[in-house]
Amino acid sequence: MSGSEVGRVVLSIGSLSKTFPAQKALDDVDLVLRAGEVHCLLGQNGSGKSTLIKILAGYHSADPGATAVLNGTPMALGKAAARERSVAFIHQDLGLVAELDAVDNLALGNRYAGRWWLSGRRERRAAARLLAEFDVDIEPGRPLAAATPGQRTMVAIVRAVAATCGAPALLVLDEPTASLPQHQVEQLFGLLRKLRDRGAAILYVTHRLREVFQLADRVTVLRDGRRITTRPVGGVGGADELVRLIIGRTPAEFSPPLPSPDSEVLLSASGVRGEQVADFSTDIRAGEIVGVTGLIGSGYDQALGLAFGARRRDGGEVRLEGRAVPDGRPDRAIAAGLAYAPADRKRLSTIPQWTARENVTLPRLPAAGPARWLGGRLERREVRPWIERLDVVPADPDRLLGLLSGGNQQKLVLARWLRVDARVLLLDEPTSGVDAGAKASIYDVLAGIAARGRAVVLSSSDAEELCAVCDRVLVMRDGAVRAELAKGELSVARIVSETIRDSPDDTQEGWHS
Numbered sequence: 369m370s371g372s373e374v375g376r377v378v379l380s381i382g383s384l385s386k387t388f389p390a391q392k393a394l395d396d397v398d399l400v401l402r403a404g405e406v407h408c409l410l411g412q413n414g415s416g417k418s419t420l421i422k423i424l425a426g427y428h429s430a431d432p433g434a435t436a437v438l439n440g441t442p443m444a445l446g447k448a449a450a451r452e453r454s455v456a457f458i459h460q461d462l463g464l465v466a467e468l469d470a471v472d473n474l475a476l477g478n479r480y481a482g483r484w485w486l487s488g489r490r491e492r493r494a495a496a497r498l499l500a501e502f503d504v505d506i507e508p509g510r511p512l513a514a515a516t517p518g519q520r521t522m523v524a525i526v527r528a529v530a531a532t533c534g535a536p537a538l539l540v541l542d543e544p545t546a547s548l549p550q551h552q553v554e555q556l557f558g559l560l561r562k563l564r565d566r567g568a569a570i571l572y573v574t575h576r577l578r579e580v581f582q583l584a585d586r587v588t589v590l591r592d593g594r595r596i597t598t599r600p601v602g603g604v605g606g607a608d609e610l611v612r613l614i615i616g617r618t619p620a621e622f623s624p625p626l627p628s629p630d631s632e633v634l635l636s637a638s639g640v641r642g643e644q645v646a647d648f649s650t651d652i653r654a655g656e657i658v659g660v661t662g663l664i665g666s667g668y669d670q671a672l673g674l675a676f677g678a679r680r681r682d683g684g685e686v687r688l689e690g691r692a693v694p695d696g697r698p699d700r701a702i703a704a705g706l707a708y709a710p711a712d713r714k715r716l717s718t719i720p721q722w723t724a725r726e727n728v729t730l731p732r733l734p735a736a737g738p739a740r741w742l743g744g745r746l747e748r749r750e751v752r753p754w755i756e757r758l759d760v761v762p763a764d765p766d767r768l769l770g771l772l773s774g775g776n777q778q779k780l781v782l783a784r785w786l787r788v789d790a791r792v793l794l795l796d797e798p799t800s801g802v803d804a805g806a807k808a809s810i811y812d813v814l815a816g817i818a819a820r821g822r823a824v825v826l827s828s829s830d831a832e833e834l835c836a837v838c839d840r841v842l843v844m845r846d847g848a849v850r851a852e853l854a855k856g857e858l859s860v861a862r863i864v865s866e867t868i869r870d871s872p873d874d875t876q877e878g879w880h881s
């Protein structure tokens with residue numbers, strides 16, 4: 369890109385507001401995106417980021433009065449950008465087909481977009497050229513099911529770029545790294561930098577503040593639907609200042625838990641196997657917070673579900689305080705004092721048509737009797753402190769869960785399991801999609817649980833999180849625990865290197881559903 373183009377205004381939005389029936393999600397927001405910049409859009413859960421993107425994508429309409437100019441031409445917000453061939457969106461659901469290879473996935477949606485997609489052979493050549501051009505190291509003819517999550521994200525980006533005939537003016541990404549391990553994040557950043565250097569404006573939504581300093585040129589912070597600031601990353605003092613800008617106050621200090629004493633074993637897993645797990649064996653002691661990590665395909669994201677009995681075990685034994693936890697009987701596991709929150713909380717365990725309070729208090733429903741409305745006042749009293757503690761927006765226990773932002777739904781379903789007083793709490797990716805302020809509160813709650821002599825085991829792909837919160841971390845490779853890092857040995861670099869060590873081939877990782 370020629371120097372003169374850098375900084376050219378690609379998209380300028382003015383006076384953007386969005387009012388939902390009971391909620392103003394965006395309030396008079398201005399935003400200017402320039403050629404050759406990665407622009408991070410930051411804000412707490414519910415601050416309006418997705419709404420802004422959905423308006424750009426044409427999914428929602430804006431309130432009257434908003435203006436938008438794309439590449440010098442005025443456009444109607446809410447419809448036109450979606451059809452603009454120069455704008456590309458990467459949503460969290462990448463919209464790829466696992467059974468098809470990279471070439472066919474690239475062709476999906478592009479087949480009729482440009483003449484060069486018309487013949488099969490030329491399609492293949494064009495696809496291979498595109499993948500090579502963006503350094504996406506993937507075998508074009510293999511089903512994407514065999515690719516890593518990072519490779520799949522990159523295929524989705526290349527596909528979106530192809531739809532703009534290879535030169536997007538604007539690329540919009542909604543939390544693309546939410547489920548990527550660290551080294552694949554680096555590869556993705558390489559691709560994004562390449563697009564930026566070619567002159568694309570990149571609007572990037574993330575809750576991972578480290579990424580802001582690694583990747584962004586400028587940041588815009590939304591709070592309660594209003595734009596709080598837009599500034600160059602160099603003008604932000606550091607992560608602490610960014611958190612202050614995002615949550616509007618200094619976050620409560622999170623003090624890491626004390627190293628666990630040599631206490632009694634609460635949970636003991638030996639030889640647990642099933643799905644991609646060949647041998648999950650560990651002892652978890654009272655007062656501990658233990659992390660489990662690895663690459664997708666290593667089994668780290670299935671181990672806790674198997675231990676709990678939510679996934680079918682092929683063998684092995686789990687004991688809670690000496691008593692066997694039977695396979696496939698979540699009811700017995702819960703009764704014994706084990707609780708488990710799966711990663712895909714929204715899909716697996718929420719009822720969107722029920723209120724926030726009903727979703728949080730769900731595990732106690734049978735005791736409350738069949739008429740769930742009877743418990744309303746009690747439920748509100750119980751749920752309110754959690755709403756405050758985890759900064760759920762809007763702070764209304766009677767709001768239907770399905771109308772809350774994704775992150776706020778996550779917080780509430782997590783609250784459900786934090787509030788049941790389990791002896792051992794098993795959590796898959798507890799803070800995925802959760803904003804920085806609430807993350808600190810969740811860590812605090814976990815530390816409190818451990819301090820009461822309970823234990824927490826969490827699986828996470830976020831090495832920073834593991835360092836911040838865990839007493840020790842188990843690293844899984846090829847279906848078994850291959851390394852155990854004690855508190856003093858925990859660092860992002862160490863976790864990443866243990867995670868990828870001896871990994872036979874990146875492409876062996878399975879499809880992440």
Ligand SMILES: Nc1ncnc2c1ncn2[C@@H]1O[C@H](COP(=O)(O)OP(=O)(O)OP(=O)(O)O)[C@@H](O)[C@H]1O
Nearest residue numbers: 388393413414415416417418419772773774775776
């Ligand atoms: N369809 C809807 N109806 C009513 N309210 C909505 C709707 N969609 C979003 N909201 C509300 O608008 C506000 C902004 O939500 P939005 O999804 O934009 O937040 P976000 O910043 O993307 O949050 P997250 O980080 O959790 O994804 C929230 O308070 C949410 O409850």
